[in-house]
Amino acid sequence: MNSHKSMTSLLIAIFLIALNLRPAVTSIGPLLDTIRNDLNLTNSEVSLLTAVPVICMGLFAPLAVHWLNKFGQKRGISLLIVLIGLLTLIRAWLNDYVSLLVTAFVIGVAIAIIGPILSSLIKEKFPTRTASAIGVYSLGMGAGATLSAGLTGVLYVWIGEEWEYALAFWSALALLAYLVWFVAMKPEKNEATVVIEREHVATSFRSPWTNSRAWLILLFFGFQASLFFSLTTWLASAASELGFNVIEAGSVISVLTVSQIVANIFIPLLLEKFPNRSFWIYSSLFIGTIGIVLLLTGNVALIWPASILLGFTLGGLFPLALLLPLDETKDAFEANAWTAMVQTGGFIMGGLVPLAIGILYDWSGTHQMTYYVMLALIVGMFVVTVLLNKGNVKALVER
Known part of the structure; x- marks a missing residue:
């Protein structure tokens, strides 16, 4: 019974930690035009506020291995969640463009390190229920994105059109996560025991950097991350282009992320029965293709069903992208290294693509090119999945 309670509290803690891994990025989307106009920025400049933390999630993901070795799971994540909370809070007062970029950078580094550590924790603590635990993790991120994307515009209006306070509000999530995480995580093993365990697994450790399947998984993760951040950054702007106000454009993002949460809940459950x-x-890619085609029509009314379909796509692809490196690895240490490698390249792609969209938008003055970029990302994931399946068949033949 105690063990069951312990695992339940740990899942709640994982959910709350994951809840903090998106608001610093996705809260910018609904206020993109407002911040741009207030600070006299170009589309390319304002898109850096979402691109920088995502690129950092990639560049600094390898630090997760060293951070875990130095601080362990409990203290390592505790330090990072406090950092995210404090930097989100000070946006209320440090609200010039440079300060926003600096906080975005450091928050991105913290998120980069937390992600692989959480994946390795899931691999270690839930070896037989990995898909379900990953579902809780991805649900937390989806919920964080939904809350921040959907309510930031409402907060902005309610507070009195002070966008800096609307952004800083999301620091409250970090305090809640810290308290529950600190209670849920038991004292960690003696450091000497941990070192012995790491030495034991080192002999069979497979480096992801020299593994072709790891590189394919990196590409898949990168394409889905690019699609997610492109949609959360630019879909509200695309809605504004069609005549929507701030609240209405935020509602479009809310519809996207609510349908994403629905998929976050059901896809991992279905994976337990149909793996x-x-x-x-x-299936997710097919649904997403229909959604992009609806956006390409330029019909104002079709943006709503398109948002629903694309939300299902994002909600299905993300837990699958998290599971792929865990499927390939044998233990928590290897899972940490593979996830760090996959997220290194994946999040760099996820940050650069929305930035490229901003440049294209400045150049073309329309979001039609944005939709074609998103369609190309879906095609890329289809190709990578075909190649991964061929690799599986080859491995079975060689056995």
């Missing part, structure tokens, strides 16, 4: 990863990937 074929490829089926769910292809």
